[in-house]
Amino acid sequence: MADRLAVLGDAAIEVLAEHGMRGLTHRAVDTAAALPAGSTSYYARTREALLELALTRMAELDEGELPQVQDTASVAKLTAAFLHASITTGRTRTLARYEFALEATRRPVLREIYDRIGATYRTQLKASMAALGSPEPDRHARLVMAWCEGVMFDSLAGTGAATPPTLAELELSTAELLRTLLG
Secondary structure (H helix, E strand, O other): OHHHHHHHHHHHHHHHHHHHHHHOOHHHHHHHOOOOOOHHHHHOOOHHHHHHHHHHHHHHHHOOOOOOOOOHHHHHHHHHHHHHHHHOOOHHHHHHHHHHHHHHOOOHHHHHHHHHHHHHHHHHHHHHHHHOOOOOHHHHHHHHHHHHHHHHHHHHOOOOOOOOOOHHHHHHHHHHHHHHHHO
């Protein structure tokens, strides 16, 4: 069953990224997953359950992607690698994440799940900032997270989409940001 849920979750993420929230239907997920009609609705009876399935799958796929604290240079390098992957090989998942962010503003149940998942990242980032010597780890974690979100959005949907940053540019920018915050 877990394998089938992963297949359906992956297909739902693809559908979201390609067709947006309005294109996410049980039938579209069945088609994207190359499964018989009705397969998705067997596991996720309602639209809300389908959204939860996809969001939960995104959280599973993202698990462990935040860098472990070592020093500022290695955190900058790992964060840049995460950002670069998010706008290249992980583009589909990032686009789906933005669809969820917007939908969560209208659906309290999704907001709860989205915020719970986001809190995990924020907590890890706060701990990293504290370990790196930040005098204000809460504020600095919020700033770094907002900067990362901005870079990803600009690179995928904003005016920077035509020329997204290279890995080297992201490494340099991330290191500069961390140096500025941490002194």
